[in-house]
Amino acid sequence: MSNTTQDKNIMAYETVALDDENNALVILDQTKLPSSTKLVNLHTAQEIWDAIYLLKVRGAPAIGVAAAFGIYLLAKGIEAQDYDTFYREFCRQKEYLNSARPTAVNLSWALNRMEQVCVDNKDLPVSEIKQRLKEAAIAIKEEDIRVCKAIGEHGLTLVKPGDGILTHCNAGQLATCKYGTATAPIYLGQERGYNFRVFADETRPLLQGARLTAYELQASGVDVTLICDNMSATVMRNGWVNAVFVGCDRVAANGDTANKIGTSVVATVAKRYNVPFYVCAPTSTIDMNTPTGADITIEQRPAHEVTDMWYEKPMAPAGVKVFNPAFDVTDHDLITGIVTEYGVMRAPYEESFRKLFERKASEENKKL
Numbered sequence: 001m002s003n004t005t006q007d008k009n010i011m012a013y014e015t016v017a018l019d020d021e022n023n024a025l026v027i028l029d030q031t032k033l034p035s036s037t038k039l040v041n042l043h044t045a046q047e048i049w050d051a052i053y054l055l056k057v058r059g060a061p062a063i064g065v066a067a068a069f070g071i072y073l074l075a076k077g078i079e080a081q082d083y084d085t086f087y088r089e090f091c092r093q094k095e096y097l098n099s100a101r102p103t104a105v106n107l108s109w110a111l112n113r114m115e116q117v118c119v120d121n122k123d124l125p126v127s128e129i130k131q132r133l134k135e136a137a138i139a140i141k142e143e144d145i146r147v148c149k150a151i152g153e154h155g156l157t158l159v160k161p162g163d164g165i166l167t168h169c170n171a172g173q174l175a176t177c178k179y180g181t182a183t184a185p186i187y188l189g190q191e192r193g194y195n196f197r198v199f200a201d202e203t204r205p206l207l208q209g210a211r212l213t214a215y216e217l218q219a220s221g222v223d224v225t226l227i228c229d230n231m232s233a234t235v236m237r238n239g240w241v242n243a244v245f246v247g248c249d250r251v252a253a254n255g256d257t258a259n260k261i262g263t264s265v266v267a268t269v270a271k272r273y274n275v276p277f278y279v280c281a282p283t284s285t286i287d288m289n290t291p292t293g294a295d296i297t298i299e300q301r302p303a304h305e306v307t308d309m310w311y312e313k314p315m316a317p318a319g320v321k322v323f324n325p326a327f328d329v330t331d332h333d334l335i336t337g338i339v340t341e342y343g344v345m346r347a348p349y350e351e352s353f354r355k356l357f358e359r360k361a362s363e364e365n366k367k368l
Ligand code: MRU
Pocket: 055, 058, 059, 060, 061, 104, 168, 169, 170, 171, 172, 175, 176, 180, 181, 182, 208, 246, 247, 248, 249, 259, 260, 261, 326
């Protein structure tokens, strides 16, 4: 079920929400933006899987939150009263949702965290486990907002008022629950009168930069200029860019990062023109089980996204061979710093991440 909403500022919408009373995961359909603002109610595993695969909900953190609400709703619908049957069915649904997209680690991160809630509470009645799952999913969403804000604060220390900032794809509010990751320093700077000039790469083939980033920044009053992907060298050579901020889908233990296809080109160009290149990543995106970028699975997407999808008629000969990887890996030596909610991580990244996770564990222990 879906409904097209009234005309209000895009920033007033929630990217992902839970409507528990109606057993629905409510998402803002990002494939319709910017021309139409449509909220979609998802109920079944198939609907949730499709929405993630088709990028109706997209961006690593938003995918994680959608999966958390999604698995809660699917768990709520499991009729079994005994733990073993409930848990078996939970894991089946979890694996299905997890198969929707391979690169963003936030998907499996959120689903594993939800599974842990079942395991930790296995002695409780199934109805009580369902309640704990709901609380956990809400906590994941609330955490996302806090984490993005903290990334914004740390990112803001890396730039000055009036700076030019370039970003690629959409790591904005639409990719998270608020602020975004790469856009968080921009939004906090906007609130504090920094007057940044932002360049948004259009981001072929699915145009997340044009349709989403340019749209949400403009709606927020940020000075944003849309450029085609092949123009980033020109704006950097002109001296218009003081820093690049991008998001990411997975950070390997050695600091290599996977983000939207084209990101590594931007990083290479930034190195050529001495522009600092920052990757903004919640700690949930750092995957210490993936040693290097070469170990990250890169999602391959269908050919029609390149040849036809946003055009009135095909823009390539029928049957042409197409290579359409959705992400690429930026080698850690091209990255100036990785901005997390705990601060800016610098090379050597293995060492920085080790200390980061020690600090995180000790702060979490103190809260218990
Ligand atoms: O294919 P998408 O649109 O989901 O790709 C999104 C990106 O590459 C984002 O930069 C990344 O997920 C970070 S979002 C905060």
